[in-house]
Amino acid sequence: MxxxxxxxxxxxxxxxxxxxxxxxxxxxxxxxxxxxxxxxxxxxxxxxxxxTKLPELPKSxxxxxxxxxxxxxxxxxxxxxxxxxxxNAKESELKESDFVLVKQPHKDKLSTPFNPKPLCVTDKKGSMITAEDESGHKITRNSSFFKKVEGMRSVPKFEPAQEEEEEFEVTPNEVSEPTPNKTSTPNQISKRPIRSTKRPAYLSDYVT
Known part of the structure; x- marks a missing residue:
């Protein structure tokens, strides 16, 4: 154009x-x-x-x-x-049965570049890698999205962490009784000074 x-x-x-x-x-x-x-x-x-417009012999x-x-x-x-x-591109060294980590999108400053749950490579076609997790879910990504995990032979099982409930024993001496609220009574005298009042002087000229 x-x-x-x-x-x-x-x-x-x-x-x-x-x-x-x-x-x-x-x-x-x-x-x-x-x-x-x-x-x-x-x-x-x-x-x-x-x-062209000029005549010419046909050519092979x-x-x-x-x-x-x-x-x-x-x-x-x-x-x-x-x-x-x-x-500086290189061929991927990943092969089937290798354990890898896959890249995950950045969520916050505490998130890691790779998902901590390892996957097992099940298929490879050129630069296209297919990996599977322990639940059978498969994902297919480019080889640049995976990172090989060295020295791993099986996928570890991740169990959700359970918070332990701590029991506290309360003794009778530690129980504090609620203190009654002290409210002001009408008999209490205010500590503020009282202003002295008197009749204005200009009103003394008139008879009421």
């Missing part, structure tokens, strides 16, 4: 018909050899090169599909080797 937009913008700037310029661009694109296959899209589709066309497959495999293999070298 970016290349098409550039073609249309260039045709608009040069005051040309953008539809005709778009057709020219597509013809050139279909006749240009691809960087991976070294063959143009039109030749890969039709099995021959595009015909080589088998295009075979060369496309070979060159595509070579380019993909080179890209894979480069990616493995850059990411």
């Amino acid at each position: 970016r290349t098409l937009n550039k073609t249309i913008k260039a045709a608009t700037v040069e005051s040309l018909n953008w539809k005709q310029e778009l057709f020219k661009f597509l013809r050139n694109y279909r006749a240009t050899p691809h960087s991976t296959t070294s063959i143009s899209p039109a030749e890969a589709l039709l099995g021959r090169k595009l015909q 066309q080589p088998k295009v599909q075979k060369s496309i497959i070979v060159q595509d495999d070579q380019r993909k293999s080179a890209m894979k080797e480069d990616s493995d070298l850059r990411n």
Whole structure:
């Protein structure tokens, strides 16, 4: 889409018909050899090169599909080797009957990267590993999600921890009687000072 937009913008700037310029661009694109296959899209589709307006004798066309497959495999293999070298990728050493730990999603700061319950590997297909827990539940993940547990021959059974109830003996001397609440009685005298009141002086001028 970016290349098409550039073609249309260039045709608009040069005051040309953008539809005709778009057709020219597509013809050139279909006749240009691809960087991976070294063959143009039109030749890969039709099995021959595009015909021009000039007359020419028919030529025997080589088998295009075979060369496309070979060159595509070579380019993909080179890209894979480069990616493995850059990411330090290695083949998984896990095999059937190995005990592993599986990654778990991060919940809080106390959660561990791997689930502490071990699993047993039951099947392996390339980088796809299938593991099973003691209850028979199976999960399938990429080999990068598993971590091998060394020195384990059987899956340990995890039992939920039970809290022990402690019994406390209470002696009669330790029982404290509730103390009655001391409420204020109306006979109690307030400790706050009482303000002295008197008749205002301006009222002495009037007879009531």
